[in-house]
Amino acid sequence: MSTATAAATADTHHDVHDTNTGISNTKLAMWLFLATECLLFGGLISTYLLYKTRGNGAVLPTDVFDIPFTSASSFVLLMSSLTMVLALSAVGRGEMDRGKAWLLVTSMLGGIFIGGQVYEFTSFYREGLGYTTNPASSAFYTLTGFHGVHVSLGIVMLMSLFVAVVQGKLTSKNAETVEIVGLYWHFVDIVWIFIFTVIYLIPAE
Amino acid sequence: MAIIEQPLALGGGAAVAERPLGVMTRPQGGNGWRDWLSSVDHKKIGIMYGVAAMFFFLVGGIEALLIRTQLAFPEQGLLSAQVYNQIYTMHGVTMVFLFIMPLAAAFANYLIPLQIGARDVAFPRLNALSFWIWISGAVFVNSSWIVGGGGADCGWFCYSPNSGVTFSPTHGVDFYALGLLIAGIASLVSAINLIVTVLNMRAPGMSLFRMPVMTWMLLVTQFLLAFALPVITVALFLLLFDRLFDSQFFDPQAGADPLLWQHLFWIFGHPEVYIIILPSFGVVSEVIPTFSRKPIFGYSFMVFSAIAIGFMGWGVWAHHMFVSGIGPISVAAFSMSTMFIAVPTGVKILNWLATMWGGKLRFTTAMLFAVATVAMFTIGGLSGVTHSLAPADTQQTDTYYIVAHFHYVIFGGGVLGLMGGAYFWWPKIFGYMLNERRGKIHFWVMLIGFNLTFGPMHVLGLQGMSRRIDTYSAGYGFEFWNLVSTIGSFTIAVAVAWFLYNVFKSRREAVDLPPPGPDPWDARSLEWSIPSPTPEHNFDEIPTIQSVDDWWYRKYSVDDDHQVTAIATIEEVAQKGDAVGVHLPAPSFWPLVVAVGLPLIGYGLIFNLWLCVVGGMLTAGALFAWALEPVDDPDAAHGHDDSHSDDHDGNDNNGEA
Numbered sequence: 001m002s003t004a005t006a007a008a009t010a011d012t013h014h015d016v017h018d019t020n021t022g023i024s025n026t027k028l029a030m031w032l033f034l035a036t037e038c039l040l041f042g043g044l045i046s047t048y049l050l051y052k053t054r055g056n057g058a059v060l061p062t063d064v065f066d067i068p069f070t071s072a073s074s075f076v077l078l079m080s081s082l083t084m085v086l087a088l089s090a091v092g093r094g095e096m097d098r099g100k101a102w103l104l105v106t107s108m109l110g111g112i113f114i115g116g117q118v119y120e121f122t123s124f125y126r127e128g129l130g131y132t133t134n135p136a137s138s139a140f141y142t143l144t145g146f147h148g149v150h151v152s153l154g155i156v157m158l159m160s161l162f163v164a165v166v167q168g169k170l171t172s173k174n175a176e177t178v179e180i181v182g183l184y185w186h187f188v189d190i191v192w193i194f195i196f197t198v199i200y201l202i203p204a205e
Numbered sequence: 206m207a208i209i210e211q212p213l214a215l216g217g218g219a220a221v222a223e224r225p226l227g228v229m230t231r232p233q234g235g236n237g238w239r240d241w242l243s244s245v246d247h248k249k250i251g252i253m254y255g256v257a258a259m260f261f262f263l264v265g266g267i268e269a270l271l272i273r274t275q276l277a278f279p280e281q282g283l284l285s286a287q288v289y290n291q292i293y294t295m296h297g298v299t300m301v302f303l304f305i306m307p308l309a310a311a312f313a314n315y316l317i318p319l320q321i322g323a324r325d326v327a328f329p330r331l332n333a334l335s336f337w338i339w340i341s342g343a344v345f346v347n348s349s350w351i352v353g354g355g356g357a358d359c360g361w362f363c364y365s366p367n368s369g370v371t372f373s374p375t376h377g378v379d380f381y382a383l384g385l386l387i388a389g390i391a392s393l394v395s396a397i398n399l400i401v402t403v404l405n406m407r408a409p410g411m412s413l414f415r416m417p418v419m420t421w422m423l424l425v426t427q428f429l430l431a432f433a434l435p436v437i438t439v440a441l442f443l444l445l446f447d448r449l450f451d452s453q454f455f456d457p458q459a460g461a462d463p464l465l466w467q468h469l470f471w472i473f474g475h476p477e478v479y480i481i482i483l484p485s486f487g488v489v490s491e492v493i494p495t496f497s498r499k500p501i502f503g504y505s506f507m508v509f510s511a512i513a514i515g516f517m518g519w520g521v522w523a524h525h526m527f528v529s530g531i532g533p534i535s536v537a538a539f540s541m542s543t544m545f546i547a548v549p550t551g552v553k554i555l556n557w558l559a560t561m562w563g564g565k566l567r568f569t570t571a572m573l574f575a576v577a578t579v580a581m582f583t584i585g586g587l588s589g590v591t592h593s594l595a596p597a598d599t600q601q602t603d604t605y606y607i608v609a610h611f612h613y614v615i616f617g618g619g620v621l622g623l624m625g626g627a628y629f630w631w632p633k634i635f636g637y638m639l640n641e642r643r644g645k646i647h648f649w650v651m652l653i654g655f656n657l658t659f660g661p662m663h664v665l666g667l668q669g670m671s672r673r674i675d676t677y678s679a680g681y682g683f684e685f686w687n688l689v690s691t692i693g694s695f696t697i698a699v700a701v702a703w704f705l706y707n708v709f710k711s712r713r714e715a716v717d718l719p720p721p722g723p724d725p726w727d728a729r730s731l732e733w734s735i736p737s738p739t740p741e742h743n744f745d746e747i748p749t750i751q752s753v754d755d756w757w758y759r760k761y762s763v764d765d766d767h768q769v770t771a772i773a774t775i776e777e778v779a780q781k782g783d784a785v786g787v788h789l790p791a792p793s794f795w796p797l798v799v800a801v802g803l804p805l806i807g808y809g810l811i812f813n814l815w816l817c818v819v820g821g822m823l824t825a826g827a828l829f830a831w832a833l834e835p836v837d838d839p840d841a842a843h844g845h846d847d848s849h850s851d852d853h854d855g856n857d858n859n860g861e862a
Contacts, residue, residue, distance in 0.1 A: 019405035025327040028405060032397045036435045043439030043469060047454070054460040056453070131452060135461040138452035142443070160832075 030180045034187045037150075041191050044146055048139040048199060056134035064127045065200055066120070073116030074196050077151070080109035081189045084182045091165075094172035100165045103178075106185070107158035110151050117148050140199070147195060150188045157181045243792035245329035248739055250336045251315030252634065255627075257340055258308040264347070265299035266701060268292050270694055273658070277691035279679040289675035290358035291377060295347075297361030298381065301481070302388055303343045305615065308623050309484035310339075310395060313423045315634060317399055319732035320420045322408025322750065324743050327401040329790040330831065331394050337800030339391035345804040346384030349377050353811070357381035360673065362474065363444070365455035365466040370448050376811055382445040383807040389434045389441070390803070396430035399423070408731075410750035414508065417730040417753075418501055421508045422487030425515040426480050432519075433476040440469035449810060467529060471522035479518045481615055483511060485578060485622025486553060492575040492629050493557050495728045497564025498769070500754055503556045510549035510556075517546045527595045528602045536595045543593035550586055554579060569726070570644030574625025577652050581617025585610055588663065603673070606666025612659040624651070624704075632725050636738035637715030643707040651700035657693025661686035723779040729757040736782035745784035793834060798827035 019025060052062065087102030121141070131141050161181060164170035170177065241249060271292050275283045284292060314332065318325055326332045349356055353376035359368040368378050403424045407416070416424075444466070446452040453459040455466055494501045501507055523531055523539040557579050566572070588610040592598045601607060632638045665686050670677060677683050724733040734756045735744060752758055759778045761769050805820025 020407050021404055023405070025401050025405050028401045029328065029397050032400055032431060036393060036397070036431045039432050039435035040439060043436050047439070047443065047465060047469075050462065050465060051454075056460045131450065133453075135453040135456075135459060138446070138454055142446060142452065160829075 024176060027176065027180055027183070030183050034183065037187065037191075041143075041146070041194070044139075044143040045194065045198060048136075048143045051135040051139040052199075054135040058133045058137075059128045060134070060136050061124070061129060061140040061199075062203065064124045064129050066123070067200060069116070070120065070196065070200055073113050073120075074192060076109050076116070077113040077189055077192055080106045080113070081186050083109060084185050088175065088178045088182050091170075091172055091178045092175040096165055096171070099178070100162060103158055103162045103165065107155045107162065110155045110158070110185075114148060114151055114155070117144065143195065143199070147188070147191060150191070154181070154185050154188055157184065240792070242797055243333075243794045245325070245333045245790050245792055245796075246741065247314050247318050247326050247329065247332055248634070248741075248743075250332050251311045251313075253336055254307045254314060254339075255311035257343070258304050258311060261299050261303035261307070261343060262701070265296050265304055266698060268296035268299065270698060272296060273691040273694040275675065276677070276687050278688065279677050279684055281676055284675060286675045287358065288355070290673070291356035293673060294358055294360050294363075294377075294381075295350075295356040298346060298357065298385075300615075301361060301477070302385060303346070305481050305619050305623070306392065307339060307343075309423075309426065309481070309619075310335075310392075312419075312484055312488070312623065312626055312630075313395075313399055313427070316630070316732060317402055317420055317423055318406070319735070319739065319743060320417045320730050321403060321406065321411055322731050322744060322747050323402065323406040324747075324787070325790055326398050327406055328398045330793050330796055331398050333793065334796035334799055335391045335395035335398065337391075337797045338394070338803060339388050341800045341804045342384050342387030342389075342391060345387060345807055346380055348804075349380030349384075352808075353377055353380045362470055363466075364470075365444070365447075365463045366457060368444055368448075368466075369455060379445065379448055379811050380807075382441045382448070383810065386438060386441050386445070387803050387807060389438055392430050393434045396427040396434070399427045400431065403427075408747050408750055410755075412750075414505065415750055415753050415755070417487075418490035418504065418507050419487035419730070422483045422490065422511055425511045426483045429476045429480050429483075429515055429518065433473045433480065436469055437473035440466060440473070443469075445810075464526070464529060464531070467526050468522070471525045472519070474525065475522040476518045478611075478614065479514055481619045482582070483514070485619045485626075486511070488622045488626035488629065489557060489575045489578050491728070491730065492571045492625055493560050493579075494754075495629075495726050496567045496569055496572040496575075497561045498567075498727075499560055499564040500729075500757075501556065502559035502562075503552075504753055506552055507556055510552040513549040514546065517542065517549070521546055524592060524598070527598045540593050540595050544590065547586065547590050547593075554583055554586075569628070570639070570641055570648055571625045571629035571726075573645065573648045574621050574628065577648070578618055578622040578625065581613055581621060581652075581655070585613025585615075585617050588613065601666060603671055604666035605662040605670045605672060608672055609659050609662035609666055612662070616655060616659065621651070621655070629726065630732075632721035633732055633737050633739060635712075636720065637712060637718070638721050638725060639707055640711045640714065643703070643710070647700055647704045647707060650696060650703060654693050654696030654698075654700055657696055658690050659693070661690045661693075665690075722775065724756075724775045727760075727775075729754040731756055734759070734778065735780045740782035740784075742784060742787035742789060745780045745782060745787075791835075793831070795827050795831035795834065799824050799831070802827060 019028075021028065023031075053060065083102050083106040087099050087106055090096075090099035090102055121144075129137050129140075131138060158181060161170060161178060241253065244250065271284060272289070275281050275289060314326070317323075347356075355375050355377050357363065357377035357380065358373055358375070359378055359381070363378065363381060366372060403416070403420060407413075443452070443454040447454050447456070453461050455461050455463055457463055490501055490507060520542045521539060523535055524543045527536055527539075557575075561576075568576075588606070592601065592607075592610065628639055628644055665683060668682055668686075670681070670683050670687075677687075721737050723736050725737070726733070731748065731750075732739070734748065748755070760771060760773055760775065762772045763769050802820045802822075802824030805823065806817050807820075809816030809818070809820055
């Protein structure tokens with residue numbers, strides 16, 4: 001029999017292979033959470049699709065879309081997935097400086113996307129598309145707003161990781177933490193691909 | 206949320222000893238109220254869920270009695286129409302979200318780790334968070350009686366446009382939407398937590414198809430919760446934005462479609478029916494084999510029919526909407542799917558009967574409740590199938606026939622089953638038996654009261670008495686059955702009071718009785734292999750599982766002629782519960798703090814946005830403090846005794862979260 005102290009130390013290591021599935025508890029939980037998020041965005045996207053032509057005589061979201069601008073900010077968001085992968089890879093190899101830099105770049109790209117969304121909302125509002133204008137506008141702002149909140153929360157997580165790396169509390173041993181944040185980040189990107197395609201690119205009627 | 210808690214989960218003892226950002230150390234386990242407030246023990250959390258659910262059962266029950274008193278005679282003025290609307294709405298909300306779901310969560314929390322041979326759930330702190338958030342949501346919803354100008358008055362399904370500001374100008378619906386959003390976070394977190402627990406933390410040899418049927422039913426329930434809650438979340442957000450920010454989701458005059466709410470609500474609402482009923486099916490599937498001394502008939506059929514229910518439950522929602530003009534093709538499709546979903550349910554009923562067939566039946570209180578559950582659910586299920594016939598449903602919609610149907614399913618199927626579960630697992634949870642003689646009186650009074658209350662509603666519905674009316678005129682033939690129903694409801698109240706009396710009286714009597722021992726019922730699943738009440742560390746040694754009903758086959762051998770021979774006494778094979786030095790997750794106050802912040806955000810959205818700032822900062826701050834608190838207090842809850850090293854055995858992820 002080994003000693004209890006040894007057992008206690010082993011406990012806090014959370015060896016991945018301790019679980020029945022071989023996937024760590026936290027990662028499995030994140031996958032499940034993302035699965036539930038599909039239903040959340042599914043509901044919001046369906047709502048928009050139902051309402052996208054219901055203008056109540058006023059301007060519709062499809063009338064004010066600026067496709068080139070949104071394409072650019074979509075590209076920025078997609079690139080942030082690439083930098084996220086680079087961050088994870090760097091942390092996994094123990095190159096913490098590089099990992100730190102990529103984490104920062106990823107959150108900055110996310111920040112640029114959010115900035116673009118704020119600009120977009122403002123210009124739409126100036127063109128007469130308020131939140132309460134018609135069912136289509138309410139559905140549009142709610143859907144893209146929910147996505148924006150998700151991106152913002154992702155930025156908070158990325159910045160938390162960044163600070164943890166700076167303080168030396170996050171090392172290559174915790175690379176999985178970065179991976180799990182990455183899962184969330186990629187999911188939010190994928191949702192945006194759906195939104196951009198279905199909402200922006202497919203014309204109404 | 207799972208993310209935020211991880212970053213500081215550092216390996217190794219040295220790193221956790223320093224206190225990052227000066228946050229407090231994890232509180233030590235102990236006794237008294239602090240211990241309960243900071244507990245992350247799945248058993249304590251389960252008990253708290255159960256107690257709180259029983260409290261809200263009384264609240265919802267009082268609301269039910271008010272309804273029945275109002276309807277006892279024609280033209281009564283006990284409640285005004287406005288108050289009546291609020292009472293029946295809050296009765297439904299309370300019974301569904303604040304009683305039966307948390308009661309099922311109590312069983313899930315307490316039993317899942319024990320039945321799969323784990324020391325706790327995957328994320329003990331998230332488990333505490335689920336409970337505290339749920340209770341803050343529950344208190345929040347009910348606080349609208351005091352500060353919101355009355356309860357919600359739109360029915361528990363809260364159809365638009367009745368739920369809009371125009372038709373419901375008080376804050377009741379705001380409290381409904383925000384409260385259910387808060388409670389929804391709790392259920393979602395809990396569902397993810399329990400799914401991970403079942404998938405990841407089973408004892409060696411406990412493959413998925415060796416798990417008790419109860420665990421399977423609870424697992425399917427958690428999947429349904431995880432996927433149904435986001436849909437109601439969307440619906441509630443849209444409703445809330447309509448009411449608070451004047452968005453246009455449900456205003457028909459602006460071109461919105463009120464049917465959107467109905468679709469979103471029932472895409473959640475029909476899986477919700479199975480969320481309510483499956484835990485009770487699980488209880489029945491444990492109780493009937495135990496008291497028939499036979500293994501469950503058709504184990505894999507039981508499991509697969511539950512999974513089938515889990516999938517098909519997503520394809521029947523529009524049968525709640527046959528009269529809302531969804532078109533003949535939709536009606537036909539949903540009629541068919543509704544008929545089909547009766548098949549896996551029928552399989553279950555057949556299997557329970559076949560389990561009892563030829564068994565050595567012992568009609569304990571738990572068994573009586575289980576058998577009654579099967580019978581009453583069958584009645585409710587059959588009246589449910591009549592609704593799949595759209596022409597008949599058109600006739601019955603919004604009449605008391607519907608009320609009769611879903612009470613037979615939810616009360617007869619859900620509540621009676623969980624009551625049986627309470628009698629069955631009581632000795633395991635509290636270490637004393639509920640008196641059987643009083644239990645049987647409880648059972649019969651409850652069964653008779655239940656049938657007196659809801660049976661006549663079939664007749665009333667077919668006579669054309671409509672739901673949700675605050676009174677009725679004399680001379681329509683409604684008087685007699687309404688009075689019977691009211692008498693029945695007070696009979697149920699007597700049964701509930703008698704149950705509470707039984708709890709306290711049995712507890713007092715237990716002092717003079719021998720303790721129940723680990724396995725008073727000669728049962729089949731793992732939780733009976735450990736002492737009663739369950740020791741804090743659950744298992745001295747994580748067992749290695751050889752088969753379904755592993756614990757039974759440690760006590761008995763069965764030969765080819767199905768002859769059962771005892772091979773060991775319970776005392777010989779049960780664990781002693783005397784292990785020391787088992788590593789357990791440390792308690793934490795942060796889940797409670799997070800949960801306090803959320804209702805503040807809710808009040809803020811309704812009354813004053815500054816409160817949102819306070820609540821938001823409290824919640825966010827507590828989440829960060831949570832992430833930064835040492836993953837385990839190195840000195841907490843495990844000594845340095847060398848006699849046990851069991852927590853190596855594949856299930857020692859307990860410290861996480």
